[in-house]
Amino acid sequence: LDLSGQINGQQFEHLFLNASGVHCQSTTELDDLLNHPAVGGIVTKSATLEKRDGNPAPRYYELADGSINSMGLPNFGYDYYIDYVKQSHAKPTILSVAGLSAADDVQLLHQIQASDYAGLTELNLSCPNVIGKPQMAYDYAGTEALLKEIFAFFKKPLGVKLPPYFDLVHFDQIAAVLNQFPLTHVNTINSVGNGLWVDVASESVVIKPKGGFGGLGGRMVLLTALANVRALRQRLNDSIKIIGTGGVKTGADVFAHILCGAELVSVGTQLQVEGLSVYDRLTTELSRIMADKGYHSLSDFRGKLKTI
Numbered sequence: 001l002d003l004s005g006q007i008n009g010q011q012f013e014h015l016f017l018n019a020s021g022v023h024c025q026s027t028t029e030l031d032d033l034l035n036h037p038a039v040g041g042i043v044t045k046s047a048t049l050e051k052r053d054g055n056p057a058p059r060y061y062e063l064a065d066g067s068i069n070s071m072g073l074p075n076f077g078y079d080y081y082i083d084y085v086k087q088s089h090a091k092p093t094i095l096s097v098a099g100l101s102a103a104d105d106v107q108l109l110h111q112i113q114a115s116d117y118a119g120l121t122e123l124n125l126s127c128p129n130v131i132g133k134p135q136m137a138y139d140y141a142g143t144e145a146l147l148k149e150i151f152a153f154f155k156k157p158l159g160v161k162l163p164p165y166f167d168l169v170h171f172d173q174i175a176a177v178l179n180q181f182p183l184t185h186v187n188t189i190n191s192v193g194n195g196l197w198v199d200v201a202s203e204s205v206v207i208k209p210k211g212g213f214g215g216l217g218g219r220m221v222l223l224t225a226l227a228n229v230r231a232l233r234q235r236l237n238d239s240i241k242i243i244g245t246g247g248v249k250t251g252a253d254v255f256a257h258i259l260c261g262a263e264l265v266s267v268g269t270q271l272q273v274e275g276l277s278v279y280d281r282l283t284t285e286l287s288r289i290m291a292d293k294g295y296h297s298l299s300d301f302r303g304k305l306k307t308i
């Protein structure tokens with residue numbers, strides 16, 4: 001079976017990545033992913049200009065049907081990650097970056113442009129957990145202005161990480177902005193921002209930052225993730241590929257993401273819960289579904305969701 005995908009001419013022999021933030025903060029974790037046969041490529045934890053400790057713990061909590069997190073962008077800083085992705089790796093790497101302001105974003109991309117890194121970069125426009133910092137991708141004019149400034153100097157392959165949208169007009173608006181730029185991909189969705197879990201027994205929230213508000217992931221966001229992959233596939237230029245992220249727990253979920261138009265698929269919460277073996281299970285389950293349907297490659301059904 002051909003389970004490959006391509007972004008900007010870079011061949012991912014296997015469709016699976018990690019969702020940025022999960023199992024990707026240290027070089028040891030990144031090596032674990034790269035060395036796993038059922039992983040096709042990796043995304044780093046979003047790097048900020050300087051190293052960050054992030055928000056106070058507890059800042060991640062696992063639920064029956066997913067997760068809630070308010071990590072606050074803990075990472076070892078730009079230099080740590082550029083040094084890692086600059087090395088030659090057997091599989092494609094995506095360097096994720098997140099400024100704490102638009103100016104930071106521009107600075108980070110200037111540094112990447114000046115470096116000898118030739119791989120993929122992903123600008124995270126959707127971190128919901130930096131206190132006082134709104135999610136840039138919910139500001140359409142701001143996103144357009146930022147991307148105009150960036151593409152004036154940035155000549156390397158660039159994609160963006162998007163938050164979920166919940167209104168068809170918002171899909172139209174963000175697609176109208178993104179279609180103006182030579183983006184290699186969009187990665188959708190980031191966590192569903194600012195959910196709240198209440199533990200009835202203790203009558204308390206379960207994470208410390210932001211009074212318990214945090215980004216939602218896992219099975220509970222699958223339907224929102226599929227809607228965002230599908231809506232953006234229907235609206236974005238074909239040249240902009242889609243990395244489907246959000247809610248993947250089974251091979252059927254992976255199949256659904258591809259049907260909606262995903263080129264590649266990321267696993268976040270379920271990787272955190274299950275560990276690297278999740279990729280073997282998902283590969284087995286996806287392969288069985290494809291074989292039962294007589295499909296030999298992802299391109300046999302990618303983007304071919306039927307309507308009724």
Ligand SMILES: O=C(O)c1[nH]c(=O)[nH]c(=O)c1Cl
Nearest residue numbers: 070071072073127129191215
């Ligand atoms: O709190 C985080 O570090 C975080 N958490 C998320 O769920 N998405 C993000 O993009 C980031 Cl940057």
